[in-house]
Amino acid sequence: MSAQISGARVFLALVRRDVRLAWSQGGGALLALGFFFVAVSMFPFGVGPAPQVLARIAPGVIWVVALLAAVISLDRLYQADYEDGSLDDLVLSPIGPMGVSAAKVLAHWLSTTLPLALLAPALGVLMNLPDQAYGALIFSLLVGTPALSLIGSVGAALTVAVRRGGVLMLLLILPLYVPTLIFGVGAVDAAMSLTDPAPHMALLAATTLIALVVGLFASSAALKLALE
Amino acid sequence: MDVVKKTYDSSATLTGTDLTCRRGGRIVFEGLGFEAQAGDFVCLRGSNGSGKSTLLRSLCGFLPQASGQVSWLAGNEKNDHLPADTFLQSGHQNGLKPNFSLKENATFFVSLMTGRALSDAELQAAAAVFDLQHLLDDPVQYFSSGQRHRAALMRFALVERQVWLMDEPTVGLDAANRSALGQLITNHSARGGIVIAATHDPLGVEGKELNMDDFQPKTSVVDEAWL
Numbered sequence: 001m002s003a004q005i006s007g008a009r010v011f012l013a014l015v016r017r018d019v020r021l022a023w024s025q026g027g028g029a030l031l032a033l034g035f036f037f038v039a040v041s042m043f044p045f046g047v048g049p050a051p052q053v054l055a056r057i058a059p060g061v062i063w064v065v066a067l068l069a070a071v072i073s074l075d076r077l078y079q080a081d082y083e084d085g086s087l088d089d090l091v092l093s094p095i096g097p098m099g100v101s102a103a104k105v106l107a108h109w110l111s112t113t114l115p116l117a118l119l120a121p122a123l124g125v126l127m128n129l130p131d132q133a134y135g136a137l138i139f140s141l142l143v144g145t146p147a148l149s150l151i152g153s154v155g156a157a158l159t160v161a162v163r164r165g166g167v168l169m170l171l172l173i174l175p176l177y178v179p180t181l182i183f184g185v186g187a188v189d190a191a192m193s194l195t196d197p198a199p200h201m202a203l204l205a206a207t208t209l210i211a212l213v214v215g216l217f218a219s220s221a222a223l224k225l226a227l228e
Numbered sequence: 229m230d231v232v233k234k235t236y237d238s239s240a241t242l243t244g245t246d247l248t249c250r251r252g253g254r255i256v257f258e259g260l261g262f263e264a265q266a267g268d269f270v271c272l273r274g275s276n277g278s279g280k281s282t283l284l285r286s287l288c289g290f291l292p293q294a295s296g297q298v299s300w301l302a303g304n305e306k307n308d309h310l311p312a313d314t315f316l317q318s319g320h321q322n323g324l325k326p327n328f329s330l331k332e333n334a335t336f337f338v339s340l341m342t343g344r345a346l347s348d349a350e351l352q353a354a355a356a357v358f359d360l361q362h363l364l365d366d367p368v369q370y371f372s373s374g375q376r377h378r379a380a381l382m383r384f385a386l387v388e389r390q391v392w393l394m395d396e397p398t399v400g401l402d403a404a405n406r407s408a409l410g411q412l413i414t415n416h417s418a419r420g421g422i423v424i425a426a427t428h429d430p431l432g433v434e435g436k437e438l439n440m441d442d443f444q445p446k447t448s449v450v451d452e453a454w455l
Contacts, residue, residue: 005313009343017325017336024327085321092288092312093340227290 005094011103014090018107021080028073029112036069036116040123051128058127059137059188066116066141067148067177071170073112074152077104078160082226087160091227101153101219109149117141129192136191140204144184147208150215151176157222179207236390236420240266240302242287242310247296249282255445256282260296262438264422266390269413269433272426274440280426281320283440284393287424288317302390315391316341322380326369330360330379333368334386341387354385357412358405374400384412392416394425407432 022029043061047053081087090100120141121134129137155173159165187200241263248258256279264270272280285291287298287310300307300314324333331351338346355361358378363371368379377400384392392413398406410432413423417433425431 006343010340013336013339013343021325021327026327083321084325085319085323086325088288088290088317088319089323089337089340091290092317094313094343096312228292 007095007099010093010095011099014093014095014100014103015107015110018104019111022073022107022111027111028076029115032069032073032112033115033119035072036065036119037123039065039068041126044126054128055130055192058124058129059133059185059192061127062120062123062129062137063141063181063185063188066113066120066145067174067181069116070113070145070148070152071173074108074149074156074173075166075169077108077153077156078223078226079156079165082160087223088227091223097220097223098216101157101216101223105146105149105153105215105219108153109146113145113149114142117145132194133188133192136188136197136201140184140187140197140201143201143208144180144204147180147211148177150208150211151180154215154218154222157219157226160223160226180204180211183207234388234419236266237302238266238420240300240390240420240422242391242422242424243299243301244283244287245297245299247283247286247298248294249279249286249291250294251282251291255294257440257443258445260440260443262436264424264436266420266422267417268422269417269435270422270424271431271433271435271437272424272440273428273437278440278444280440281395284317284395284424284426285319287393288315310391314389315393316384316387316389317393317395318380318383318397319395322376323383324368324376324379327367329365329367330355330371330382331364333379334364334382337383338386346386350386354382357385358382358408374402374405377401378405381409381412384416390421392421392423392425394423394427396427397425398427398429398431 021027040061043057044054047057078087081090091097093100095103117138120137124134124137152173155169158172159169162168183200183204187197187204190197190200243263245261247260249256260283262270272283274280282291286293289309289312298309300310302314334351334354335346338344351364352361355364358381360378360382363375368376371379381397397409401409406429413431413433416423
């Protein structure tokens with residue numbers, strides 16, 4: 001109150017705290033990465049080691065499992081803070097509920113979904129992904145994963161007060177991930193078949209931008225509702 | 229203590245007129261009125277379920293009032309709610325991260341509320357209020373429930389805000405710490421602060437009393453629109 005409060009500092013403090021929490025004991029980041037790795041590596045055992053089959057399904061498998069890994073970690077995005085009462089403090093902070101959801105989404109992306117995108121090439125090798133598709137895989141994940149965090153934040157905020165709301169959240173947000181999934185896989189498939197992935201990338205970027213506009217508004221409204 | 233404590237605007241007044249709050253279709257209290265001026269300590273009393281927490285959460289802005297008006301006057305400012313940068317609240321949960329140390333929790337709380345970095349002198353002074361200096365570097369998950377509660381109350385010594393809304397601040401406190409809390413509240417009132425606390429225990433602080441049992445709904449009508 002003494003001096004002008006710097007909203008940016010408050011925002012960064014919250015981002016830093018959430019990244020640290022995600023990577024500390026009991027945080028979800030390592031779990032999500034572990035799930036991503038183990039679940040994708042199950043597929044060669046399940047469908048058999050035929051290289052052509054694996055290469056054909058590689059983009060879809062990697063993208064779908066990345067979605068599920070993101071959902072697993074989103075479950076606790078607001079819930080941990082809700083349970084220990086710190087969500088009250090966050091919402092009353094100078095950045096308000098909208099700033100809080102923006103900071104938490106950014107922290108979730110940095111700590112969890114961005115590492116998923118960076119791990120994806122290793123899983124591409126496992127799935128016999130053709131050489132020409134790696135660039136598109138990484139780039140599509142980089143462009144598409146912010147949408148996963150943004151849309152997931154809405155589901156997490158809506159189910160924050162629901163006991164065992166994890167599955168409910170999954171049902172709420174997985175259908176909303178469909179456009180991201182279609183354009184993401186489309187881009188990698190296009191690169192694999194040596195056609196131009198740019199149109200898919202553009203549409204993928206558009207879904208991310210829509211998620212940015214809608215997601216933060218919806219999350220902050222849902223948060224206010226949850227605290228009633 | 230080398231931390232300078234300022235005094236607050238002595239004209240500040242928080243009033244509630246004819247407040248009614250509902251939860252889940254049930255009227256929790258109705259026709260509630262109160263006035264708290266700079267330097268006042270208002271103690272909310274009343275049986276369980278009489279709406280003490282509901283009133284505090286509605287003053288925080290978490291719950292809408294079904295009817296009635298809250299007003300906050302300070303200097304030339306007039307608001308129909310309590311602005312978020314004028315108050316601090318503490319609720320039933322402690323708002324601490326279990327795998328962070330007390331120091332990390334305190335540092336984060338200060339930067340969350342003010343964007344400032346917490347100096348070591350301020351931290352030591354705040355920890356001294358509830359005798360927590362030796363616990364500063366320990367993770368909160370290893371605290372006893374009384375220690376955790378004291379750690380949660382430490383926020384009132386960390387950030388300067390005129391109005392304190394405290395829900396059951398004495399739960400789990402021993403006699404020494406209860407009198408430390410009483411002292412903290414007395415000092416805050418002396419500087420022009422306003423404290424509204426819901427408590428069943430005497431704090432040893434002179435102040436107004438607001439008995440929630442006086443504002444219970446006259447008739448128990450369930451609002452069918454809610455159903």
